[in-house]
Amino acid sequence: MNKAFLLIVLSAVTLCIAEEAVAQKSSAFRIARLKYDGGGDWYNDPLEEPTLLDFVKSHTDIDVDPNYYYVDIMSDDIFTYPFLFITGHGNIRFTDEQASRLRQYLENGGFLYADDDYGMDAAFRREIKKVFPERALVELPYSYGLYDCVFDFSNGPPKIQDWEDGKPPKAYGIFIGDRLAVYYTTECNPSDGWDPPEVHGDPEAKRLEALEFGTNIVYWALTH
Numbered sequence: 001m002n003k004a005f006l007l008i009v010l011s012a013v014t015l016c017i018a019e020e021a022v023a024q025k026s027s028a029f030r031i032a033r034l035k036y037d038g039g040g041d042w043y044n045d046p047l048e049e050p051t052l053l054d055f056v057k058s059h060t061d062i063d064v065d066p067n068y069y070y071v072d073i074m075s076d077d078i079f080t081y082p083f084l085f086i087t088g089h090g091n092i093r094f095t096d097e098q099a100s101r102l103r104q105y106l107e108n109g110g111f112l113y114a115d116d117d118y119g120m121d122a123a124f125r126r127e128i129k130k131v132f133p134e135r136a137l138v139e140l141p142y143s144y145g146l147y148d149c150v151f152d153f154s155n156g157p158p159k160i161q162d163w164e165d166g167k168p169p170k171a172y173g174i175f176i177g178d179r180l181a182v183y184y185t186t187e188c189n190p191s192d193g194w195d196p197p198e199v200h201g202d203p204e205a206k207r208l209e210a211l212e213f214g215t216n217i218v219y220w221a222l223t224h
Contacts, residue, residue, distance in 0.1 A: 027063070028064055029062055029064045029065065029218070030064070030083070031049045031052075031069070031081070031084075032069045032078070032084055033084075033087075034070070034073065034086040034112070035070050036086065036094065036098075036127075038092045038123065039090055040090035040119075040120055040123065041088045041089055042070075043070070044088060044089070044117065047068070047195050047199065048192075048195055049068055049069075049085060050066045050068055051196055052194040052211060052215075053065070054066045055214070059150070059215055062219070069081070071084070073094070073098045078110075079105060081110070082111060083111050083218065083221050084110065084112045085113050085114075086112065086114045086124075087114070087115045087116070087191055089118060090119050090120060090123070091120070092120060092124055093123075094131065096130070099127070106181045107176060110181070111181060112183070113184075113185075113217055113221070114128075114182065114183070114185070115190060115191040116184070116185065116186040118161065121186050124184065128182065132174055135174050135175070137173065137174055138173060138174075138175075139171065140171050140173050140183075142155060145224075146220040147216065151213070153212075153216060156169055157169040157185050157188045158193075158206070158209040158210060159188045160190050160192050160202065160206050160209065160210045161189040161202075165187070169185065169188035170185070170186050170187050170188070171185045171186075171188075172185075172186075180220070183217060183221075190209075190213050190214060191210070192210065193210025194214055
C-alpha cells in the first residue's frame with residue numbers, strides 16, 4: 001500500500017476516534033453553576049459540584065463529567081446543561097431579560113437546584129417570582145419521590161449546617177405540568193456537605209448525608 005495513502009487513512013481513523021471520544025465526553029452529565037448579578041457570592045465553594053459528581057459516579061450508573069462549570073444566564077451555553085445549580089449567601093438580581101431567559105431554559109426541560117447558603121432566601125424568592133410570576137414555590141411532602149429514589153430521606157432534607165438557628169429544614173418546588181423544574185432547599189444547606197472534609201470540617205456522617213441527598217436530586221432531575 002502506498003505510504004502516503006496509508007498515512008491519510010491512519011489520520012482519518014485517528015480523527016474519527018478523537019471525535020468519538022469528544023462526543024462521548026460531551027454526552028456525560030454535567031452541572032453548571034449559575035452566575036448571577038446582585039452582589040451575592042454565586043462562585044463560592046467551587047469544589048462542591050465535582051465532589052458530588054464523583055460520588056454520583058461511584059454510586060449510580062450515571063455517566064458524569066466531574067468538572068466545575070459555570071454559565072451566565074444570557075449565554076447560549078445555558079441550554080447545553082441539563083442541570084443548573086445556584087447558591088450563595090447574599091443578594092441575587094435578575095433583569096427582566098434574564099428572568100425570561102431562565103424561564104425559557106426551564107420550560108424547555110432544564111432543571112434548577114437552588115440551595116440557600118444562609119442569606120439568599122429573600123432574594124431567591126423575590127427573583128424566582130420574576131421568572132414564574134404565575135407559579136408559587138410549594139413545599140414538597142416527604143412522601144415525594146425525590147426523597148427515596150436512590151437513598152432514603154423519608155424524613156426530608158438533611159440539616160447539614162444550622163448556624164445555631166434551630167429552624168427545621170425546608171424544601172420547595174416549582175412544577176411545570178407534573179415535572180419538578182425548580183427545587184429549593186433552605187435552613188439546611190446540603191451543598192455545604194459536598195465539599196471535601198477539609199473545607200468546612202463537617203463530620204463524615206453529615207458529608208455522607210449531603211452527598212447521598214445530592215445524588216437523589218441529580219437522579220430525580222435526570223429521570224423525571
